[in-house]
Amino acid sequence: MRPLTGADPESIGGYRLLARIGAGGMGVVYLGRSAGGALAAVKVIRAEHAADAGFRARFHREAAAAARVDGRWTTPVTAADPEAPEPWLATVFVPGPSLAEIVGGHGPLPPGAVRALGARLADALAAVHAAGLVHRDVKPGNVLLALDGPRLIDFGIARASGATALTATDVIVGTPGYLSPEQARVREEGVGAPSDVFSLGCLLGYAASGRPPFGAGGAAGVLYRTIHEAPDLDGVPDEALRALIARCLAKDPAGRPTVPELRAALGDFASDDWLPPGLPAVIAERSAEVLNLPERERAAPADTAAAGTAPEERSAPGRRRLLTLGAAAGVLAAGGGAWLVSGRRTGSTDEPAGPRPARTIAVQADLTGPGRALGTAVERGARLAVEQHNTRADRGFDLALTVLDDRGDPDRAGKLARRLVADGRVCAVVGPTSDATALAVRDTYNRAPVPMVTAWAGTDALYNTASVTEPGVFQVRPADSTVDAPLVRYLTSVEPVTRTALIDDRATRDYSWLIAKSLTAAPPSGGSVTRYPVAADTDDFGAVAARAARAEAVVYCGGSPRRAAACARALRAAGFTGTAAATEPVLDPVFLDAAGAAAEGWVFSATFVDPARLEPAAGFVRSYRRRYGVHEAARGAAEAYDVAGLVAFALTVVGTGPVDTGTLVHRLRSLSYRGVTRTIVFRSDTGVVQMNPGLFLWRVTDGAPMFLGQYQDV
Structure with missing residues (x-):
């Protein structure tokens, strides 16, 4: 890192330049700060190379291609202007040594x-x-x-x-x-x-x-x-x-x-x-030295003009310049109602004089095992929340993120949790992402205590620990024993029925028994409920479907998408024309693919949202798409964004001094946090999360699942 020279411009495309990172025959790489406060490495190509039409075409193509790179261990392109007199490209800056x-x-x-x-x-x-x-x-x-x-x-x-x-x-x-x-x-x-x-x-x-x-x-x-x-x-x-x-x-x-x-x-x-x-x-x-680098004095306007950037362009890159947005630009595009998204910078003059303290949170998720799709979405959602927090001018601390891959293996999850707790730097954990791994680590985190906040584990065995007696466990996702409530309401108020058949699939015995028990205790419309068991050693739902087809509604109570698809096909073959329903584990591509046309019209209760259909999540969706170069936010990402936001908000309430995780546990339990998916509140009498705001309805329409909304509003 070297000081800027008198010949260096003051800014490039909205990035205020702080220092030279390196220089060579092709151009110069600068350390820059965006209008949103994020650091970037800004590579500027010398004009003599840019004058070559072939070179400029190559740079244009490669800048666009580099913007598509989406990896945790790469540096995303945040902006570029291949058309400038001296073309430039900006990437997220990593302050560490090579x-x-x-x-x-x-x-x-x-x-x-x-x-x-x-x-x-x-x-x-x-x-x-x-x-x-x-x-x-x-x-x-x-x-x-x-x-x-x-x-x-x-x-x-x-x-x-x-x-x-x-x-x-x-x-x-x-x-x-x-x-x-x-x-x-x-x-x-x-x-x-x-x-x-x-x-x-x-x-x-x-x-x-x-x-x-x-x-x-x-x-x-x-x-x-x-x-x-x-x-x-x-x-x-x-x-x-x-x-x-x-x-x-x-x-x-x-x-x-x-x-x-x-x-x-x-x-x-x-x-x-x-x-x-x-x-x-x-x-x-080394990172602290770079992050504490002071800004140089503002150069004369003539310097900016000489760099090919008009004064009116200094505040931010124009629309033509933005190829893709990373952490810095993502927060500028965010709208939404969450605390992380609604924070706005007012300029670099809001920065505190000294270095901020650092707060570390961890993501523990299955990143390479059978649940890697959900785990990756959780990691991405949490990372976006951390990055956006770090762009806020009014923040009292910086957030750092450490990620642990438990591969969905309970033994490995336990080892990672013990290692993390022994390290002592992590204030809270986002995850784990499965029932088995959450149960494997709950005691470790609770004893520390290090808050374990999960929106993806629903087992009642875990939920029973998330209380004032074991305060370190925060289960934001409603428990499995509550997921029947949206179906009861739907079959009572939206498409009312008085005769309901329950398919009790013994292949997922414990889960199926739980859902069937709940629906029997609170039948839709207060009507009749008939239970039809299906043995675990058969895939033939034909006989049961023929009898259940006489009901007005059929609820598959099991947790197998593949077996639910067999049930759907059997019901269709039996001439069933009523309402078919199931719960969250079945709402999976495996079910849709295997059931085919028989999946049409099925209704599901679930604990996750489609953020694209939630107005408060609009800013999150835009930022997520741009940050990761995808068309839609994957399942679990919005919930992870909210969980990380909840932790960041609690840390803000705790203050900027040394973090006592016991105090943080207490603060988390007493907060009301308005996220992009819902408001997260823990009940004062039991310490458990308020369940109704986290329960939603979906319906298969034209072969695809459609999010209907929070179940009481449908």
Whole structure:
């Protein structure tokens, strides 16, 4: 990081420039601050290169392509202007040092840290390749280290797979020592995902041994060794890791592992302990130095004009300039009613004079196991909430996020929880995302106490602990024993019936018994209820459906989407024309696909929303789409956003001094928090969440589930 020079502009596209990060033949990379207060790395291309029509076309294409990269271990593009006299591109800024700086100054990483590093970077490459890109410059200088993991940066020379190369003939793109043999031979047609795997292998060899596998020195010698000689991996101490790196460095691209194969071979990791002792303090100190960097004095207006930015453009990037929005821009687009979204910046003059204290919250979720779709949505929703909190000028503290992947495994979840509690930095936990993992960790978090706030575990066994007697457990999701209430109301007030048949599926015995018991105790319209059991060892619902079809409504009480689909088909075959219904576990693509036309009209009770159909969530939806480059917010994301917002709000109430988690538990239990999905309130008499605001109705319409709203309002 170097001071700005007199020739540097004051701002670029709405980013106020603070310092130089680096400079080279192509241009300059600046540290900038957006109008919303977020830091960004702003890469500006020199005018002489931009004058080349071919280069500008390539930059335009690559900027748009880089904006599609969506990975936890990458740095999202927040804005760009390929049409400016000096084209520029901004990405989220990571204040940590590079891998090259850490290894160069502190020596090689131990094998466990190298594996964790490689696993995260493999995930980053998977995101790059999913966007249709090849990075082509994976090297230690392009990996920045943050406390929660590395970030792969600089897609400046990546290009869409299969696109025509705009580089000059015989020009090598990449860094000698970290490029593949096919890059070294300048064979553009052969540079694909395996090339990035080779480069990652070189990087891991360097991280583990302190020296690149093909040596140092002149570029010609390094390139020759890359093409013709075996790598030098003698300095890699771990035999298994050395063998894996050697596979990545195969001369033939077909002989290298794929990115998923490499990711699997590197094994599992946790997000909170991946660095060896001593390095977290080094990284934290370096990050603090950068984040405390003062802004320079405002330059004369002429400086801005010279940079090709008119004075009226200084406040924010224009609509044409925004390719995609990250954390900084996302909060500017947010509307909605949540505390996190409604906060507005009034300018950099609102910033406090000194550094803010940091507060860490954790996400514990299934990110790679059977529940990874929900887990990923939860992680994304919480991350967006944290990022938006950190753009607020009136915040009294910064939030940091650590993410733990329990893979849906209760044993692993318990180990991670004990490790997290022993660490002592985490104030609260968002998650876990399943009944089994939540039950496995509840005692650990409760004894600490560290608040465990979950909106995805519904078992009554967990709900019974979320009270004043075990205050560390916060179950925001209504319990399974309450999910019959929306169906009772629907079949009483919306499509009234007096004869209801219950399909009691013994394949999910405990859950089915619970729902059937609740509906029997409170029948729709106060009418009659008939219970039809189906044995666990049969998929034939035909006989039961023939008898149940005489009722006005049929409720499948089980929790299996596949078996519910068989029930739906059997009811259709039996000529049933009444209202069919089920509960949340069945509202799944598996049910819709397997049931086909028989799913039409089915009604579901659920504890999650479609935020796109909630007016208070409009800002969240816009920010989520732009932050992650998707068309819709995935199931669970809005709830995670609200849970993280609830925790942030409670921490605000606690204040900016040292956080006592016992006090935080008390504050959480006593708050009323208006989120984008609903208002979260815990009852003062029992300590449990008020259930009715969190219960909703859905109905299958034209083959797709449609969100009807909070059940009492339907």
